[in-house]
Amino acid sequence: MQSLLQVTDAECRYGDKLILESVSFDLQPGEIACLLGPSGCGKTTLLHAIAGFQPLARGAIALGGETLTGNGQIVPPEQRHIGVVFQDYALFPHLTVQQNIAFGLRALPHEERASRVQELLSLVQLSRHADQYPHQLSGGQQQRVALARALAPKPRLLLMDEPFSNLDTELRRSLASEVRHILREEGIAALIVTHDRSEAFVAGDKLGVLADGHLQQWDTPHNLYRAPANGAVARIVSDGNLLRGKWIGDGWVETALGRVAVRDQGSEVGSPVEVFARSEDLVPGEHDDAVTVQVVSKSFLGNSALYCFRLPNGRTIEATLSSEYRFEPGSEIPMRLDSPLAFPR
Numbered sequence: 487m488q489s490l491l492q493v494t495d496a497e498c499r500y501g502d503k504l505i506l507e508s509v510s511f512d513l514q515p516g517e518i519a520c521l522l523g524p525s526g527c528g529k530t531t532l533l534h535a536i537a538g539f540q541p542l543a544r545g546a547i548a549l550g551g552e553t554l555t556g557n558g559q560i561v562p563p564e565q566r567h568i569g570v571v572f573q574d575y576a577l578f579p580h581l582t583v584q585q586n587i588a589f590g591l592r593a594l595p596h597e598e599r600a601s602r603v604q605e606l607l608s609l610v611q612l613s614r615h616a617d618q619y620p621h622q623l624s625g626g627q628q629q630r631v632a633l634a635r636a637l638a639p640k641p642r643l644l645l646m647d648e649p650f651s652n653l654d655t656e657l658r659r660s661l662a663s664e665v666r667h668i669l670r671e672e673g674i675a676a677l678i679v680t681h682d683r684s685e686a687f688v689a690g691d692k693l694g695v696l697a698d699g700h701l702q703q704w705d706t707p708h709n710l711y712r713a714p715a716n717g718a719v720a721r722i723v724s725d726g727n728l729l730r731g732k733w734i735g736d737g738w739v740e741t742a743l744g745r746v747a748v749r750d751q752g753s754e755v756g757s758p759v760e761v762f763a764r765s766e767d768l769v770p771g772e773h774d775d776a777v778t779v780q781v782v783s784k785s786f787l788g789n790s791a792l793y794c795f796r797l798p799n800g801r802t803i804e805a806t807l808s809s810e811y812r813f814e815p816g817s818e819i820p821m822r823l824d825s826p827l828a829f830p831r
């Protein structure tokens with residue numbers, strides 16, 4: 487299958503300042519991908535380069551096999567057939583919901599336009615609000631109007647920049663899943679910028695992690711979680727504790743939590759390693775490889791509790807464990823690490 491979007495060796499700069507280097511990835515038709523990364527890593531810049539608002543210093547961007555940017559060519563944004571949804575909705579305040587949605591359809595004959603608007607109102611479940619103005623809607627409803635307006639002209643690709651960040655956490659997740667459903671219905675591929683990993687896991691078929699000016703990994707959510715390319719990706723896609731250690735051979739590492747068998751086969755004996763200990767890797771209970779840790783604090787969370795433990799070397803780590811464990815602050819318990827991720831340092 488031919489890729490829908492192809493970004494090849496893209497480099498973005500603001501003046502002398504290098505923002506992104508050697509960024510390459512493909513998006514397949516109908517695929518939804520999310521871009522994750524720390525603040526200021528260049529997510530919006532990459533989206534702007536794809537939309538045509540930002541030139542590339544190097545590399546190329548193609549959509550449906552047609553070069554948009556590269557080889558001395560730049561197709562202007564309005565000719566790219568790419569829809570864009572911003573964080574602040576950018577709705578026209580003096581137009582009703584249906585007039586906002588119809589805005590990009592002015593070239594269509596009246597009846598066709600009215601029927602497409604009705605179709606979209608129903609898709610985003612706002613038919614009852616067709617004649618209301620943006621200020622009469624909730625944040626989630628406004629964002630659904632923005633989505634409908636961007637989808638109306640049937641773009642080849644939809645770009646969304648932090649579309650849910652103005653909403654509260656629960657609404658963010660449910661809207662992320664709703665948007666995924668709507669894009670599937672319309673068969674439109676999308677690239678969504680977010681800094682919320684749960685939102686990215688809910689919405690994306692693929693995730694791209696940007697950090698330190700590079701696309702660190704472009705993969706399925708499952709692979710990113712199970713096999714992050716490095717410690718930076720592991721930290722961006724999940725909570726965990728980074729521990730320093732050293733390889734002692736045969737897949738074993740020495741850490742402040744004792745001798746640990748890790749998932750990755752290591753390099754030379756004695757070489758430094760970074761171990762990423764997630765809550766699910768921390769196993770309380772007697773065991774040959776367990777060390778004694780002190781319970782520093784406990785916050786009850788319902789079916790789990792967030793603990794802070796002090797390791798024998800004085801360092802503290804955090805872990806969310808089942809509330810079946812009833813460890814009290816001040817007590818000492820045996821704990822071991824079971825097959826955490828490890829990365830050369």
Ligand SMILES: Nc1ncnc2c1ncn2[C@@H]1O[C@H](COP(=O)(O)OP(=O)(O)OP(=O)(O)O)[C@@H](O)[C@H]1O
Pocket residue numbers: 500503505523524525526527528529530531532681
């Ligand atoms: N017009 C500009 N001129 C110069 N530098 C800029 C410009 N726009 C952005 N930058 C810088 O480029 C870098 C990347 O910005 P960008 O907005 O792409 O990051 P981001 O990953 O989207 O951040 P956030 O998650 O905070 O929105 C930042 O260091 C920012 O300060």
